[in-house]
Amino acid sequence: xxxxxxxxxxxxxxxxxxxxxxxxxxxxxxxxxxxxxxxxxxxxxxxxxxxxxxxxxxxxxxxxxxxxxxxxxxxxxxxxxxxxxxxxxxxxxxxxxxxxxxxxxxxxxxxxxxxxxxxxxxxxxxxxxxxxxxxxxxxxxxxxxxxxxxxxxxxxxxxxxxxxxxxxxxxxxxxxxxxxxxxxxxxxxxx
Amino acid sequence: xxxxxxxxxxxxxxxxxxxxxxxxxxxxxxxxxxxxxxxxxxxxxxxxxxxxxxxxxxxxxxxxxxxxxxxxxxxxxxxxxxxxxxxxxxxxxxxxxxxxxxxxxxxxxxxxxxxxxxxxxxxxxxxxxxxxxxxxxxxxxxxxxxxxxxxxxxxxxxxxxxxxxxxxxxxxxxxxxxxxxxxxxxxxxxxxxxxxxxxxxxxxxxxxxxxxxxxxxxxxxxxxxxxxxxxxxxxxxxxx
Numbered sequence: 001x002x003x004x005x006x007x008x009x010x011x012x013x014x015x016x017x018x019x020x021x022x023x024x025x026x027x028x029x030x031x032x033x034x035x036x037x038x039x040x041x042x043x044x045x046x047x048x049x050x051x052x053x054x055x056x057x058x059x060x061x062x063x064x065x066x067x068x069x070x071x072x073x074x075x076x077x078x079x080x081x082x083x084x085x086x087x088x089x090x091x092x093x094x095x096x097x098x099x100x101x102x103x104x105x106x107x108x109x110x111x112x113x114x115x116x117x118x119x120x121x122x123x124x125x126x127x128x129x130x131x132x133x134x135x136x137x138x139x140x141x142x143x144x145x146x147x148x149x150x151x152x153x154x155x156x157x158x159x160x161x162x163x164x165x166x167x168x169x170x171x172x173x174x175x176x177x178x179x180x181x182x183x184x185x186x187x188x189x190x191x
Numbered sequence: 192x193x194x195x196x197x198x199x200x201x202x203x204x205x206x207x208x209x210x211x212x213x214x215x216x217x218x219x220x221x222x223x224x225x226x227x228x229x230x231x232x233x234x235x236x237x238x239x240x241x242x243x244x245x246x247x248x249x250x251x252x253x254x255x256x257x258x259x260x261x262x263x264x265x266x267x268x269x270x271x272x273x274x275x276x277x278x279x280x281x282x283x284x285x286x287x288x289x290x291x292x293x294x295x296x297x298x299x300x301x302x303x304x305x306x307x308x309x310x311x312x313x314x315x316x317x318x319x320x321x322x323x324x325x326x327x328x329x330x331x332x333x334x335x336x337x338x339x340x341x342x343x344x345x346x347x348x349x350x351x352x353x354x355x356x357x358x359x360x361x362x363x364x365x366x367x368x369x370x371x372x373x374x375x376x377x378x379x380x381x382x383x384x385x386x387x388x389x390x391x392x393x394x395x396x397x398x399x400x401x402x403x404x405x406x407x408x409x410x411x412x413x414x415x416x417x418x419x420x421x422x423x424x425x426x427x428x429x430x431x
Contacts, residue, residue, distance in 0.1 A: 019368060020368040021221070022217050022220040022221040022368070022371065023217060023221075023295075024217075025217050025220060026216065029216075071272065071276070073294075074268050074271055074272050074275070074294040074297060075265060075268040075269060075272060078264055078268050078297050078298070079264065079265065082264065113298075114295050114298040117295060117297065117298055118291055118295060121291050121294055121295070122291060125290075164380075165383075166381070166383045166384045167376070167380045168383075169379075169383070170376075171377070171379040171380040171383065172376070174373075174375050174376035174379060175372070175373065175376045177372040177376075178370075178372035178376060179369075181368045181369040181372055182364075185367070185368070185369070
């Protein structure tokens with residue numbers, strides 16, 4: 001239990017996926033203009049990463065290791081993730097239309113989100129079991145959710161500020177990310 | 192300039208993936224802690240890009256349009272796996288430093304972007320040169336950022352102490368995570384000034400194509416993405 005808690009806090013806050021590992025920068029910069037859309041994206045990422053880290057851990061443990069084909073991990077994981085996202089999208093559309101309406105638009109964007117593949121690969125390198133892998137996946141995605149929602153909140157306020165012309169747009173967002181990253185470094189004493 | 196050299200020039204300068212198109216931001220931020228890491232990452236991406244462009248261009252008529260994305264992903268992922276093993280065998284220290292970012296070359300938008308927008312429409316030789324140009328342009332961009340961060344953050348260049356620690360106190364934060372965002376922010380601001388100057392001269396630069404532009408228009412996957420959104424919207428209209 002304690003190890004799981006440590007993994008969760010470590011991946012969600014201390015080694016935040018966006019702010020200290022730089023995975024999933026694209027949606028972090030692209031979809032963080034409004035708090036609602038950012039939260040929607042964050043929700044979709046939590047959903048997909050939790051499922052994908054479960055599925056990839058299963059595949060690694062019960063297919064790749066017994067057949068001695070661990071070297072195929074990158075190819076297998078990216079294909080599984082791409083197929084999984086499609087499947088999740090179809091499943092949600094048919095059986096949970098309400099959830100699909102709020103998350104569906106973001107699902108295709110997630111296929112190429114490097115955080116999804118990143119988590120699957122980290123689970124393997126850190127030799128996490130299935131439960132640990134799922135906890136790590138959920139916590140990493142939750143870290144993404146925290147980062148993107150805070151960023152969207154700040155960006156809504158930045159709109160009203162007087163920013164030097166060259167820094168308008170992406171540059172000021174990156175400076176904000178820098179300050180957030182410094183703030184998140186403060187958590188590194190936690191574990 | 193003949194069309195072959197033009198490809199290399201296009202990738203290196205005119206549509207430089209780091210400075211002008213602003214593609215592949217994840218590795219740009221993550222591995223530029225030192226010039227050496229940046230160079231290693233840039234070169235391994237270049238190798239993958241050259242071979243993926245070659246293979247995709249060779250098979251461009253054989254791959255059915257409907258499954259082209261999965262086909263490209265399989266090609267790129269296989270190449271990345273090969274490159275990863277070569278690096279682990281011959282440059283183990285570098286491979287360890289770059290860690291998970293080597294397999295993540297698969298999702299680097301430069302590679303799928305070039306596959307989708309260039310290699311799938313052009314003959315092999317031109318595609319190879321496009322890969323060379325874009326790859327070296329990316330390497331050049333990464334190494335520049337790496338040099339700036341390494342000098343400011345550690346006073347070193349490619350591991351050699353060039354600023355004496357007697358009078359220079361390294362600003363450690365530049366080699367840590369926040370420094371990456373800060374350097375990139377200033378780069379983006381600088382490029383926006385350059386962009387304005389070039390526009391005033393009547394020679395506008397190419398627009399940023401990546402995620403950094405804030406919309407998905409330039410993303411390599413936008414074709415599959417927007418098609419889907421359109422289909423979803425159509426389906427919704429019909430059902431209503």
